[in-house]
Amino acid sequence: MAKGTRPASSLPQLKPRRKESRSLKRKREEEELQTLEKTAQEFDASNISQFSELPISRATTTGLDKSHFKILTDIQRKAIPLALKGRDILGAAKTGSGKTLAFLVPVLEILYRRKWTQEDGLGALIISPTRELAIQIFEVLRKVGQRHSFSAGLVIGGKNLQDERERLGRMNILVCTPGRMKQHLEQNPDLDTYSLQVLVLDEADRILDMGFKDAIDAIVQGIPKNRQTLLFSATQTKNVNDLARLSLKDPEYVSVHESASSATPGKLQQHYIITPLPEKLDILWSFIRANVKSKILVFLSSTKQVRFVYETFRQMQPGIPLLHLHGKQKQTARLDITANFSGSKNSCLFATDVVARGLDFPAVDWVIQVDCPEDVDTYIHRVGRTARYERDGRAVLFLCPTEEKGMLEKLKVKKVPIEKINVRQNKKQSIQKQLQGICFKEPEIKYLGQKAFTSYARSVYIQKDKDIFDLEKLPLQDFATSLGLPGAPRVKFMKGEDAKQRKNAPRALLKDDDSSDGRGSDGEEEDQATKKEEKKKKEVRTKYDRMFERQNQNIFTPHFTEMVRHGDGSGDEGKDEDFLAVKGHGYGSDAEDVDGEKTSARYIQVHGKEPLLVDSKRREKLATTKKAMLKYKGKGTKLIFDDEGEAHAIYELEDEEAFVKAGDAEAQRGKFLAEETKRVSAADEEDKTVAKEKRRAKKERQKARALEDIEDDGSDFDGGVPLVPYQDYGEDSAPELVEEGRPAKKQKKWFEDDSEEERKKEKESKRKRKTKVVQMDEAPETLEDLEALAAGLLA
Numbered sequence: 157m158a159k160g161t162r163p164a165s166s167l168p169q170l171k172p173r174r175k176e177s178r179s180l181k182r183k184r185e186e187e188e189l190q191t192l193e194k195t196a197q198e199f200d201a202s203n204i205s206q207f208s209e210l211p212i213s214r215a216t217t218t219g220l221d222k223s224h225f226k227i228l229t230d231i232q233r234k235a236i237p238l239a240l241k242g243r244d245i246l247g248a249a250k251t252g253s254g255k256t257l258a259f260l261v262p263v264l265e266i267l268y269r270r271k272w273t274q275e276d277g278l279g280a281l282i283i284s285p286t287r288e289l290a291i292q293i294f295e296v297l298r299k300v301g302q303r304h305s306f307s308a309g310l311v312i313g314g315k316n317l318q319d320e321r322e323r324l325g326r327m328n329i330l331v332c333t334p335g336r337m338k339q340h341l342e343q344n345p346d347l348d349t350y351s352l353q354v355l356v357l358d359e360a361d362r363i364l365d366m367g368f369k370d371a372i373d374a375i376v377q378g379i380p381k382n383r384q385t386l387l388f389s390a391t392q393t394k395n396v397n398d399l400a401r402l403s404l405k406d407p408e409y410v411s412v413h414e415s416a417s418s419a420t421p422g423k424l425q426q427h428y429i430i431t432p433l434p435e436k437l438d439i440l441w442s443f444i445r446a447n448v449k450s451k452i453l454v455f456l457s458s459t460k461q462v463r464f465v466y467e468t469f470r471q472m473q474p475g476i477p478l479l480h481l482h483g484k485q486k487q488t489a490r491l492d493i494t495a496n497f498s499g500s501k502n503s504c505l506f507a508t509d510v511v512a513r514g515l516d517f518p519a520v521d522w523v524i525q526v527d528c529p530e531d532v533d534t535y536i537h538r539v540g541r542t543a544r545y546e547r548d549g550r551a552v553l554f555l556c557p558t559e560e561k562g563m564l565e566k567l568k569v570k571k572v573p574i575e576k577i578n579v580r581q582n583k584k585q586s587i588q589k590q591l592q593g594i595c596f597k598e599p600e601i602k603y604l605g606q607k608a609f610t611s612y613a614r615s616v617y618i619q620k621d622k623d624i625f626d627l628e629k630l631p632l633q634d635f636a637t638s639l640g641l642p643g644a645p646r647v648k649f650m651k652g653e654d655a656k657q658r659k660n661a662p663r664a665l666l667k668d669d670d671s672s673d674g675r676g677s678d679g680e681e682e683d684q685a686t687k688k689e690e691k692k693k694k695e696v697r698t699k700y701d702r703m704f705e706r707q708n709q710n711i712f713t714p715h716f717t718e719m720v721r722h723g724d725g726s727g728d729e730g731k732d733e734d735f736l737a738v739k740g741h742g743y744g745s746d747a748e749d750v751d752g753e754k755t756s757a758r759y760i761q762v763h764g765k766e767p768l769l770v771d772s773k774r775r776e777k778l779a780t781t782k783k784a785m786l787k788y789k790g791k792g793t794k795l796i797f798d799d800e801g802e803a804h805a806i807y808e809l810e811d812e813e814a815f816v817k818a819g820d821a822e823a824q825r826g827k828f829l830a831e832e833t834k835r836v837s838a839a840d841e842e843d844k845t846v847a848k849e850k851r852r853a854k855k856e857r858q859k860a861r862a863l864e865d866i867e868d869d870g871s872d873f874d875g876g877v878p879l880v881p882y883q884d885y886g887e888d889s890a891p892e893l894v895e896e897g898r899p900a901k902k903q904k905k906w907f908e909d910d911s912e913e914e915r916k917k918e919k920e921s922k923r924k925r926k927t928k929v930v931q932m933d934e935a936p937e938t939l940e941d942l943e944a945l946a947a948g949l950l951a
């Protein structure tokens with residue numbers, strides 16, 4: 157016996173031992189999960205203060221620990237245990253109080269306890285109103301979920317739909333924006349939502365308002381009713397209709413700050429100043445100049461205003477880095493700016509409400525609201541970008557004299573403590589002359605100023621709360637002058653506009669640029685790439701198109717001119733029964749080309765089609781091949797056969813008398829269309845159900861096969877357990893597959909053929925696929941990095 161070779165007699169003893177250890181391990185894990193479930197159900201959260209005291213998996217505890225989360229915040233202490241018991245939750249807590257973890261921890265745990273694997277498909281859907289917030293949630297998920305092996309993806313638009321589509325089928329957790337998710341649900345057959353376990357709405361009140369209604373209704377329609385639903389916001393909705401739309405089951409209202417004296421963070425100092433509209437920019441400029449060592453976030457009501465203030469202030473060099481962010485920027489730019497502002501110590505970011513909710517910029521000193529927010533909820537979210545998680549922060553609201561009374565009353569009702577301060581007049585600088593100079597020198601800036609003016613006027617006009625927003629009382633002429641404009645531009649107002657609907661409207665739907673100026677379209681942007689492509693395609697014209705479109709058709713022979721005029725040029729339509737007729741003689745062969753030279757070109761005439769120019773035998777041959785002919789054959793006519801075997805067209809002309817009797821033609825047309833639409837959507841529904849069933853069956857087969865494969869594997873590695881069980885891997889090492897301690901392999905054959913080798917390789921790669929844990933050494937910096945992660949597993 158060769159050295160090191162195991163005696164054959166020992167093999168039969170090994171096998172049962174391996175089996176035993178595998179099944180024992182599985183049993184132990186099963187027991188652990190059951191204990192976890194039981195403890196969660198019976199858990200009393202009243203005296204806990206740390207994450208480690210929660211009945212959660214070691215994978216989650218380690219993820220939290222590695223992300224330096226140890227002590228629970230109030231909302232986390234109250235909401236997580238309830239969510240772990242399987243309850244639907246309406247979570248309300250002040251801005252910056254840690255709501256993100258309050259839903260992410262339950263999401264990970266619910267899937268963990270249900271042994272969720274890639275084969276199980278989509279298990280959790282987290283919806284956010286903006287892309288930036290979705291990215292932020294995804295990053296937190298990536299950190300705290302680093303020891304789990306779920307796959308997670310971002311669905312936020314700004315990328316080709318097809319690219320996203322291919323990845324979605326493989327995801328267990330999706331963080332998405334509503335519009336894009338709706339698009340995928342409608343168009344992506346690979347996206348299965350039938351087994352979804354948890355639905356999360358962050359900034360729930362915003363997502364449930366009218367602007368996102370269609371998208372949310374479509375999403376909710378496509379997911380199972382018996383899922384768990386978690387809704388979170390600093391300004392939570394208790395609107396019964398909204399909750400009914402989501403079919404919540406006996407939801408638990410978890411409001412940790414409801415009895416608090418203020419709706420805003422305790423360490424936030426809030427002030428307002430009264431300023432005439434034309435002085436706003438002077439005050440803003442003076443404020444920034446006086447605080448160049450601070451981190452300032454400035455809210456304006458529209459994209460155009462943000463751009464105008466950013467472009468002009470930049471030229472005037474206030475001595476602090478300036479940034480600007482709005483929903484019309486490219487996604488990569490938005491990501492860069494967000495990262496830039498987050499990382500800076502002192503800078504000033506001009507932004508629309510696209511950053512008002514949820515974004516966790518570290519250490520913002522000041523939030524300045526130059527334009528009055530549309531409602532108190534928006535105010536609360538805007539100021540909530542500072543004074544986050546036990547930090548200090550200050551906020552200043554600029555109010556025009558006409559806005560003061562209405563806004564202050566509303567703030568008081570919602571328990572927002574705010575104090576009036578005055579501007580030191582000796583510190584105030586007027587920048588009107590400088591702005592005039594810039595507008596005079598640079599027509600683009602003047603144009604932007606006009607747009608900023610228009611969009612501000614519109615944004616006031618479309619507000620519903622007329623106690624606060626009254627355009628008539630605003631000194632618009634002076635406002636225009638204060639922007640450096642020679643006069644107030646004329647503004648067209650559209651009646652019946654809903655501010656919120658416009659705000660959320662996908663960019664593609666806001667047709668003209670002007671009309672999208674108001675507080676608009678910062679929510680989401682639809683991917684316009686496809687549209688552009690379609691337009692481009694339409695624009696592609698061949699040289700024949702150009703030839704036929706020439707103005708001066710007389711440069712062709714009279715025969716040709718005649719042909720163009722009569723459509724097919726043959727003049728003997730009907731007589732000529734041939735499908736293809738070569739018109740070599742009479743015209744073409746001696747046709748004059750543009751330069752007046754004789755050519756040997758001829759036109760071949762396909763019956764009923766435009767003539768083709770044929771200038772060589774080869775081309776003629778090509779033009780008459782079977783394949784080429786196919787394109788002239790048309791699509792054929794669909795016939796249906798009756799019981800007698802008679803063929804009928806699908807739609808046949810009705811008997812005229814019966815038609816007249818049936819009444820008004822337009823009404824009949826409407827009725828017919830309605831019936832057909834109903835029939836087609838019923839058929840569509842049926843097709844979708846069948847396809848879904850097929851996919852579900854396929855997935856189940858795949859899952860069963862995967863389990864069988866692992867049973868057959870003959871190794872101790874328990875890939876059959878869907879989640880990589882947590883082991884103590886040391887400080888920074890990722891939980892790579894545990895190869896060590898693996899029992900001896902099957903006895904080697906005397907020889908191994910190629911197929912044996914290949915089989916092994918395949919098994920190995922299968923095993924790796926099943927237990928893949930992607931590790932990223934560095935934090936993702938770009939959207940591409942994030943998406944690369946999304947394609948893999950949480951790491």
Ligand SMILES: Nc1ncnc2c1ncn2[C@@H]1O[C@H](COP(=O)(O)OP(=O)(O)OP(=O)(O)O)[C@@H](O)[C@H]1O
Binds near residue numbers: 389513515
């Ligand atoms: N338990 C915790 N320990 C330490 N820091 C925490 C804890 N929970 C959350 N944080 C930190 O507090 C900050 C705010 O958290 P988060 O963004 O979840 O707040 P939020 O309640 O969702 O705010 P908003 O209402 O503005 O969306 C983040 O920087 C987060 O890292």
